[in-house]
Amino acid sequence: MNSTFMLDGEEVPFTPGQTVMQAAAAAGKYIPHLCWHPDFAAHGSCKLCTVKIGGRFATACTVRAAAGQEVDNHTPELTHKRRTLLQLLFVEGNHFCPSCEKSGDCALQATAYEMGMLTPHFDHFFPDRPVDASHPDVLLEFNRCIMCELCVRASREVDGKDVFALSGRGTGSHLIVNSESGRLADTDFAATDRAAAVCPVGVILKKRVGFAIPIGKRTYDIAPISAQPAGDPDTGNKLEETP
CATH class of the missing domain: 3.30.70.20 (Alpha-Beta Plaits)
Known part of the structure; x- marks a missing residue:
């Protein structure tokens, strides 16, 4: 039986070694990301997948899932930070x-x-x-x-x-x-x-x-x-x- 962690108050199963992002993706849960790809090792450069785990900021694509974790993904604070990162990406290039x-x-x-x-x-x-x-x-x-x-x-x-x-x-x-x-x-x-x-x-x-x-x-x-x-x-x- 897989262990689980909590993502925005919902249980998400994971297998040992999976990251929070991998487990969320497998469960059909959306965590915003741009540089993450399931076929490649985590890169952690865009920071859009930043979540809060136990009250601390962490990138979901690099942090291993652990039993009993409480992960906040959809909050006004995280949305604001992600929006700012996106705004920076838009102005740093020509989009x-x-x-x-x-x-x-x-x-x-x-x-x-x-x-x-x-x-x-x-x-x-x-x-x-x-x-x-x-x-x-x-x-x-x-x-x-x-x-x-x-x-x-x-x-x-x-x-x-x-x-x-x-x-x-x-x-x-x-x-x-x-x-x-x-x-x-x-x-x-x-x-x-x-x-x-x-x-x-x-x-x-x-x-x-x-x-x-x-x-x-x-x-x-x-x-x-x-x-x-x-x-x-x-x-x-x-x-x-x-x-």
Whole structure:
């Protein structure tokens, strides 16, 4: 028999070694997240999955579940903190949802709706991040990167290619391509790579299949992110599939 912990007053079962996030996802409970992915080791960078365990803040993707834990996930305090983190992500990049091909299938946008984010609040940074259209099958729109490193991990751990990396520090951090020229075309990246489908926003886009699913009929247009199958991280890439 599995042990249990309390999540917002409800019992959630877990198996030894599972994190709070893993157990919650398996039970169909939504904890906001962007950098967590069930196929990869926890990264803990976005901090959106921060919860309160026994009155202390902790990231649900890194803390092991334990019998008798009392975890607060949906509280006004946590919603406010998560909303602030989302606002910072929006102003640190260039996110123009109405004109973005990923609108309606973007986890960042969907999470902002979920957290009731109405404005960016902070001044926009407007970083200079040129688009890389050099690859015959894939476009890189660096302006939308949120530094989750999912593409970095997928390329390294699944594809065995190490195509992507993060460079710089602080507000100067940015995604780079591991080639002498810095161009995606000068790597062995393929549109069939796992890294091509794992981005939660609109950085990695397959060419010639844009808007195959019209806006208004996409994943998060139909149901909010909290109502999606827990731990279904590649949902937001369905628009890039051919009809």
